[in-house]
Amino acid sequence: MFLKIPRLYDSHTHFLATGEFAAGLHLGSLKNANDVSSLQLSPSYFRGDWLVGFGWNEKGWSEEPHKNILDKAFPNNPVFFARMDGHRSWVNSRALDILGATSQDGILIEKDHLRAWEMLPSFSKEQDRHHILSACQVYNKAGFTHVRDMTCSEHLWNLLIEMGEKKEITLAIEENCTTHDLNDFDKTLQSAIQMKKAETTLLRMKGIKLFYDGSLGSQTAFLSKPYNGLPDGTRGMTLWELSEVEEVIKKTWTAGLDFSVHTIGDEAAHQMVQLVRKVSAQGFVGRFNLEHAQMLRPETIQMMKPLHVRCHMQPCHWLSDRVWLKQKLGDLYKHVFPWEALRLAQIPMSFGCDSPIEPPSFWRNKQALEESPQHGIRKFTGDLSQVHSHPDTNFAADSYSVFAEGELKEIVFNGQKLF
Numbered sequence: 279m280f281l282k283i284p285r286l287y288d289s290h291t292h293f294l295a296t297g298e299f300a301a302g303l304h305l306g307s308l309k310n311a312n313d314v315s316s317l318q319l320s321p322s323y324f325r326g327d328w329l330v331g332f333g334w335n336e337k338g339w340s341e342e343p344h345k346n347i348l349d350k351a352f353p354n355n356p357v358f359f360a361r362m363d364g365h366r367s368w369v370n371s372r373a374l375d376i377l378g379a380t381s382q383d384g385i386l387i388e389k390d391h392l393r394a395w396e397m398l399p400s401f402s403k404e405q406d407r408h409h410i411l412s413a414c415q416v417y418n419k420a421g422f423t424h425v426r427d428m429t430c431s432e433h434l435w436n437l438l439i440e441m442g443e444k445k446e447i448t449l450a451i452e453e454n455c456t457t458h459d460l461n462d463f464d465k466t467l468q469s470a471i472q473m474k475k476a477e478t479t480l481l482r483m484k485g486i487k488l489f490y491d492g493s494l495g496s497q498t499a500f501l502s503k504p505y506n507g508l509p510d511g512t513r514g515m516t517l518w519e520l521s522e523v524e525e526v527i528k529k530t531w532t533a534g535l536d537f538s539v540h541t542i543g544d545e546a547a548h549q550m551v552q553l554v555r556k557v558s559a560q561g562f563v564g565r566f567n568l569e570h571a572q573m574l575r576p577e578t579i580q581m582m583k584p585l586h587v588r589c590h591m592q593p594c595h596w597l598s599d600r601v602w603l604k605q606k607l608g609d610l611y612k613h614v615f616p617w618e619a620l621r622l623a624q625i626p627m628s629f630g631c632d633s634p635i636e637p638p639s640f641w642r643n644k645q646a647l648e649e650s651p652q653h654g655i656r657k658f659t660g661d662l663s664q665v666h667s668h669p670d671t672n673f674a675a676d677s678y679s680v681f682a683e684g685e686l687k688e689i690v691f692n693g694q695k696l697f
């Protein structure tokens with residue numbers, strides 16, 4: 279069976295991290311924390327003298343990850359190993375010293391984790407060019423011609439401009455800059471404004487993103503009811519004060535940029551929708567992107583209707599989360615992955631894969647939509663190709679991908695046949 283999709287779009291991805299991941303140290307095969315001592319190392323795994331890896335998952339390990347294990351295996355280098363969910367990291371004592379961070383066991387979570395990640399020494403320009411080319415290949419091989427990147431920096435932007443002029447970039451790219459707190463926000467906004475002035479026909483600056491809550495895997499997504507079975511009644515956490523987010527929305531919209539927010543928990547999403555309505559009622563106008571939208575209550579969806587909103591969902595997360603989702607959420611499970619409820623409410627949606635957390639793949643999203651109805655998730659009756667296609671028909675207009683039996687047969691980007 280042939281399937282031709284115009285402007286195949288991954289609407290939520292981490293572009294540079296996808297390239298770094300393709301060339302980096304993978305920890306997903308560790309069977310135990312102590313196995314780090316037998317890792318085979320290559321020069322491409324280092325940033326400066328830091329050893330950096332991704333993707334560990336302690337499920338099934340007989341010992342907990344601990345800084346002492348890394349201290350013993352890598353006494354001479356600072357080590358930063360990010361967990362598979364991208365919300366915590368495992369570091370050694372040298373790393374803690376350099377970061378000026380304190381952690382009894384060497385595990386950094388959420389903001390501490392993200393700060394540590396940002397403090398890592400940069401790759402060389404050559405390493406980064408290599409990562410950008412690797413990322414383009416990863417997406418193109420999966421059939422994507424359009425991506426929306428959530429993790430821009432001036433450095434990445436400048437390289438994309440430079441490599442775009444040489445026609446080395448085989449993707450239409452939308453960029454967003456992430457702000458972590460009000461201290462860095464003004465600087466982030468100013469740099470996004472400058473980048474917007476330098477847009478090209480294939481590279482756009484869209485706006486500002488922030489993380490309002492965490493992840494379900496780490497019990498940091500912010501819920502309206504306690505996590506099922508946790509004795510302390512925790513509902514997760516929020517990473518910003520509402521008044522601070524309000525300031526971000528107003529300044530971002532005033533600059534003509536989009537406001538995008540990561541929310542996983544139903545209460546996190548509800549509070550953001552409420553806040554955007556409040557800011558809109560004060561006369562501020564702008565676009566609002568709800569990233570993940572993994573749990574939405576019916577009243578939250580109703581409240582979204584008058585807004586310039588788009589939900590960016592990644593069905594493939596369901597494939598990874600399904601084993602524990604029901605157990606963890608209990609009664610709130612009925613609100614997960616509400617793609618059909620959003621479709622019925624006519625809220626615009628785009629699908630993506632959140633690479634490198636999940637591999638970029640139209641077909642894994644299709645699989646999730648096909649299998650999830652057997653697990654109590656309402657069946658999506660919309661057109662998957664349509665929600666996976668870039669909505670702007672003028673953006674790299676002559677782009678399409680052809681699949682036969684799930685395999686990519688042809689990909690044309692901006693009039694140029696890639697393979």
Ligand SMILES: [Zn+2]
Binds near residue numbers: 428
């Ligand atoms: Zn993401």
